[in-house]
Amino acid sequence: MLEQKIKEMFGDEDPTGFGTGWWSGVLSAFFGVLAFGAVVCLHFPQLLSSPELRPHYSMAILRMLIQAVIVAAIILGLVSASLRRKKILGLTGMLFALAATLLGGASVPINETLRDGPAIGLDWFLLDMLLMTLIFSPIEVLWPAYPKQSVFRPEWLLDVVYFLSTHLPIRITSFLILLPATQLTSVLGNAGLQAAVGSLPWLVQFFLAVLVADLAEYAIHRALHVWPFLWRFHAIHHSSKALDWIAGSRAHLVDDVLIRGLMLVPMMFAFSQNIITAYLLFVTIHATWEHTNFAPTVKWLEPYLISPRFHHWHHTSQQEAIDKNFAIHFPWIDKLFGTYYYPDDRWPDTYGLANEPIPAGFWGQTFYPFRSRGM
Ligand SMILES: [Zn+2]
Numbered sequence: 043m044l045e046q047k048i049k050e051m052f053g054d055e056d057p058t059g060f061g062t063g064w065w066s067g068v069l070s071a072f073f074g075v076l077a078f079g080a081v082v083c084l085h086f087p088q089l090l091s092s093p094e095l096r097p098h099y100s101m102a103i104l105r106m107l108i109q110a111v112i113v114a115a116i117i118l119g120l121v122s123a124s125l126r127r128k129k130i131l132g133l134t135g136m137l138f139a140l141a142a143t144l145l146g147g148a149s150v151p152i153n154e155t156l157r158d159g160p161a162i163g164l165d166w167f168l169l170d171m172l173l174m175t176l177i178f179s180p181i182e183v184l185w186p187a188y189p190k191q192s193v194f195r196p197e198w199l200l201d202v203v204y205f206l207s208t209h210l211p212i213r214i215t216s217f218l219i220l221l222p223a224t225q226l227t228s229v230l231g232n233a234g235l236q237a238a239v240g241s242l243p244w245l246v247q248f249f250l251a252v253l254v255a256d257l258a259e260y261a262i263h264r265a266l267h268v269w270p271f272l273w274r275f276h277a278i279h280h281s282s283k284a285l286d287w288i289a290g291s292r293a294h295l296v297d298d299v300l301i302r303g304l305m306l307v308p309m310m311f312a313f314s315q316n317i318i319t320a321y322l323l324f325v326t327i328h329a330t331w332e333h334t335n336f337a338p339t340v341k342w343l344e345p346y347l348i349s350p351r352f353h354h355w356h357h358t359s360q361q362e363a364i365d366k367n368f369a370i371h372f373p374w375i376d377k378l379f380g381t382y383y384y385p386d387d388r389w390p391d392t393y394g395l396a397n398e399p400i401p402a403g404f405w406g407q408t409f410y411p412f413r414s415r416g417m
């Protein structure tokens with residue numbers, strides 16, 4: 043197992059609190075790998091950057107960001123190597139930063155004119171990984187619901203692979219997700235309805251979009267739980283035995299495409315592209331947020347907007363909450379349909395699948411739903 047090898051190579055028995063060189067080492071390695079990947083993207087932009095994202099990039103800012111990540115990897119690597127007995131984490135970060143610099147660093151010129159065409163979304167993977175880690179990892183480390191749970195809990199690498207698996211083929215995944223909506227709106231699109239909704243204040247439109255999306259999500263999500271064939275795909279998302287932000291990435295491609303693709307269908311009838319884009323941004327943050335290992339909460343908001351503890355109960359293996367809490371934005375949708383479960387102030391004791399053995403690796407899980415039962 044690669045995860046075990048990484049643990050043996052980089053781990054040690056020394057304390058991992060602040061000031062021990064552990065976090066500086068982890069961050070140095072993380073930034074070093076990101077910087078190296080980013081410089082490789084600069085060398086092969088046609089192959090390794092997403093045509094959908096290119097028009098939105100400011101190269102000046104991106105280059106500054108790459109430079110900052112290289113410098114951070116080196117400084118944090120030095121800090122870690124000076125504080126920690128086992129130096130390999132800090133050295134790894136510095137080595138990747140050095141390799142990125144030797145390859146030209148942030149100033150690698152882009153000489154070719156980029157065309158549309160097949161591409162791997164390495165840029166999207168690196169950027170989203172950096173963004174999500176910066177948003178969610180600090181709060182999980184500082185205020186965890188489960189303080190004993192490490193960032194490098196069992197199966198963390200599997201979830202990174204899932205994150206990779208939706209980001210690298212971004213052209214394919216976004217095409218599949220948009221397919222049902224684009225196909226159906228050309229047939230059923232309603233200009234009158236769109237105009238009527240478009241005349242409402244922006245915030246009202248946005249709220250309605252979240253509501254329509256969540257009602258659709260509720261129906262699809264419940265179907266994924268109830269129909270045995272669909273459940274085999276969705277079971278992968280429920281196989282995580284501990285939750286944090288990246289555990290939310292663990293989902294079978296079919297599950298992802300069904301939920302996200304079908305959610306968009308009713309939205310396409312009534313909402314403008316601008317509102318749908320805003321919603322997609324919101325759902326990415328909110329759905330990731332619900333999986334975080336984060337204890338603090340705003341009590342008065344809990345009945346109106348889903349908090350991590352609510353979705354954690356959806357993931358428990360405890361009998362009391364099986365097939366509960368299907369909504370992803372508004373908990374009162376579950377109340378309305380009788381699937382609400384939210385005990386006071388308690389977090390679940392156990393997560394995952396109680397009686398369903400699932401293969402351990404990414405490919406095993408990908409083929410699992412298609413295999414005949416009893417295998
Ligand atoms: Zn579910």
Ligand SMILES: [Zn+2]
Nearest residue numbers: 279290333353
């Ligand atoms: Zn989930």
